Amino acid sequence: MEGSLAGRGARSALPRAALEELSTLLGDRLALGLAEREHHGRGESYHPTVPPDAVCYALGTEEVSRIVRICAAHRLAVIPFGGGTSLEGHVSALDGGVCIDLSRMTGIVAVRPQDLDATVQAGVTRHQLNDHLRDTGLFFPVDPGGESTLGGMAATRASGTNAVRYGTMKDNVVSLTAVMADGSVIRTSSRARKSSAGYDLTRLLVGSEGTLGIITELTVRLYGIPESVTASVCAFPSVEAAVATVVEIVQCGIPIARVELLDPRTVRAVNRYSGTTLAEQPTLFMEFHGSPAATAEQMRLVQDLAEANGVLAVESAADADRRNRLWRARHDVHYAIQAMRPNAKVWSTDVCVPISNLPRCIAETQADIEAASFFISTVGHVGDGNFHLGLIVDPTSAAELAEAEALNDRLVRRALALDGTCTGEHGVGSGKIKFMTLEHGPAIGVMQAIKRALDPEGILNPGKVLPGKVLPALEVDP
Amino acid sequence: MEGSLAGRGARSALPRAALEELSTLLGDRLALGLAEREHHGRGESYHPTVPPDAVCYALGTEEVSRIVRICAAHRLAVIPFGGGTSLEGHVSALDGGVCIDLSRMTGIVAVRPQDLDATVQAGVTRHQLNDHLRDTGLFFPVDPGGESTLGGMAATRASGTNAVRYGTMKDNVVSLTAVMADGSVIRTSSRARKSSAGYDLTRLLVGSEGTLGIITELTVRLYGIPESVTASVCAFPSVEAAVATVVEIVQCGIPIARVELLDPRTVRAVNRYSGTTLAEQPTLFMEFHGSPAATAEQMRLVQDLAEANGVLAVESAADADRRNRLWRARHDVHYAIQAMRPNAKVWSTDVCVPISNLPRCIAETQADIEAASFFISTVGHVGDGNFHLGLIVDPTSAAELAEAEALNDRLVRRALALDGTCTGEHGVGSGKIKFMTLEHGPAIGVMQAIKRALDPEGILNPGKVLPGKVLPALEVDP
Structure with a gap:
């Protein structure tokens, strides 16, 4: 079934010959212990841990090439691993095989x-x-x-x-x-x-x-580095007013450097986690880059638009310390919302739509947010038309995972109907494969043909990005 | 042989069945006359005319699809045609077949x-x-x-x-x-x-x-459309001084909208063709977009850099009429230099290098320009590291074509040695295929695999972009 993982073979330990070749090549940079393998079989999201059979710490291109040649000869899956910050199950070893950890390649x-x-x-x-x-x-x-x-x-x-x-x-x-x-x-x-x-x-x-x-x-x-960097924080009476302001900023062509939406629930989580004292209102974090005259002009234009949309409070942060604290807090949102509930995991949605459709997409999602049985945070790179719901789920609760999946399903269909995408920036991994045919239609066949052409044995990160087992050309319709 | 056209079959007239199917689909939008076919077998450069066997004027996506299905069924080559402004033989019907003219799809x-x-x-x-x-x-x-x-x-x-x-x-x-x-x-x-x-x-x-x-x-x-658009024309004592100014503009991050180099020969051709009275010096045409304050600031910064490089004269053109005449003249360079010699054609080179290597690439090319037996113009989108030599050749002279080819060969090898590309913007067509392996190395095999996967019969614009006849997988090493 499309998007399903059914039919993937059970994981098998590595054949002895492959192990010996990898060990000769890498010495103690080949790791087989369960803890280390499990660490390499998960990202930062709700997806279950699926460990590889071995972890190879590579130091350079030539070494990666040799590892891949060994895996190709033994038809073993190869999964690259970087910072382990994936949100869509990119590093799950669905067919077992070898994880290549590139994090020591820091030259x-x-x-x-x-x-x-x-x-x-x-x-x-x-x-x-x-x-x-x-x-x-x-x-x-x-x-x-x-x-x-x-x-x-x-x-x-x-x-x-x-x-x-x-x-x-x-x-x-x-x-x-x-x-x-x-x-x-x-x-x-x-x-x-x-x-x-x-x-x-x-x-x-x-x-x-x-x-x-x-x-x-x-x-x-x-x-x-821009000569001048200034930031401002604007609190709005409603998410709609905040989003309307962003749409106007983009449509006016103001070259804003950052414009991030946080809903009141997220602001509350941030205040708790990061010790900030932001008003718990729909809030835009904004940053402006340029010459001092240019950033001042941009801030003035944006403030005019915000006022026309009923902004409650505008606070500017020209000094670097305050700005850095602000953006640190924004970057910690993932951990802040996760901390709202013990032992919870974040299921982060990631739709992105044309900016003119963003207000509608967010508005139509409100009912789902209100009705959910768990905490949901809304944050967004709204200048791109991209926003995330952070669903704070108990990853051991089948009911919650099913509820999250249904909510995400509705959200993705809503975004696709608005000429958007199921993922603005997190990627497909294994988590969003089921939406790929819906989003791309016949173009999926083109992607599959490319995959078959460049990886005929299907050893590179199998079970990711594309629906269906990608098989050699003769076994599958193009 | 790589890059060679040897081995392509002689053109064959279309099979009767294909003609009938196309005629039924298109009526009088199927053209078979030689003049019309020849018009569709050439671009604007030195490449010989190689007419297709038929020209189809398509009106929409669905119609293009039907034409391609007919061609696929009969294994006929399909060559898309737009404005006919190609410079690298993109539209030559090297294997005969059907040209699809899309110029009536103007919706x-x-x-x-x-x-x-x-x-x-x-x-x-x-x-x-x-x-x-x-x-x-x-x-x-x-x-x-x-x-x-x-x-x-x-x-x-x-x-x-x-x-x-x-x-x-x-x-x-x-x-x-x-x-x-x-x-x-x-x-x-x-x-x-x-x-x-x-x-x-x-x-x-x-x-x-x-x-x-x-x-x-x-x-x-x-x-x-920017609130303010201003232009300026700077004459320099040498090509080196002009290029040094551009390199500094880019390295300072000045968001210049256009910066075009013309050498004295080109300025002379432009004056003759467009009736301008520009000083016949190495010249930069520049344009600035932004708020009035921003464009004024950019122009001031650029003028400072130009003066440090010994600029001879700076003339600004804030009014739209004068600016439009200037850019019209720039855009007519192709025709202006062609008009320097009766019955001549332009062989336009198109290398692009990292900006720090641009001065060296241009300097090392000067000897070739001085020694050539024909007129050579130098113009460049120098802010991108991209410049064109316009070799004004007699397309019927084998000696001149050979001289041009040798000169271009040296230029491309120079650019590749400087981590550049054989074509910044004109494309590969049939004219630059011979440099593709030199530029891309093993990546060419990846491109060929993609081509085989998406066009297994090789009907789409055959003989373009990739070296070697691209054949089904079993007949060719990957």
């Missing part, structure tokens, strides 16, 4: 201020890169929160709070080095800022979640 | 000012779209010059003078409708501004030059 290969780019290994985190860049006056903007690695962010086409101004990983990866299913190593493009030389393999691998190749190195775009 | 399906996007049929030109948008305060920025269609621009990943600020077609196509090799119709994505739902088929088709699918409809991003 910063080159920073080229003159070209506004940097080349890093896949295990570098955005924090590490930005710390490294501190003295250059440059920064890397994509910011999904958490300790995610740049390789993982590229693999899931991540974005986050800055995307409304700086774009997503799709827009900020210049070139990739990747290991393909047969162990061959490719570089997807040169560092030229634009090229029309053939198929865009960079963008094909970005968002492919380890199912087409394993990203081992990437060149990303850098930006000058 | 503007929807303009959504609230979402800053528009959906159009593939035959809409950027001029038509911008004329249509006139009263909305919005515009579509990508601007390769010429009467190109948006479908053709997407298919070649076109860019042009505005790309330094607004990006290329890669960045400005939201979603595509395409007809695949079996005639099936797909839509590549929703209109959501971001999505992590599966493989990025939009970006895969953008730049695929009709070899993976035929783009029939596209949704593109729109932008607010």
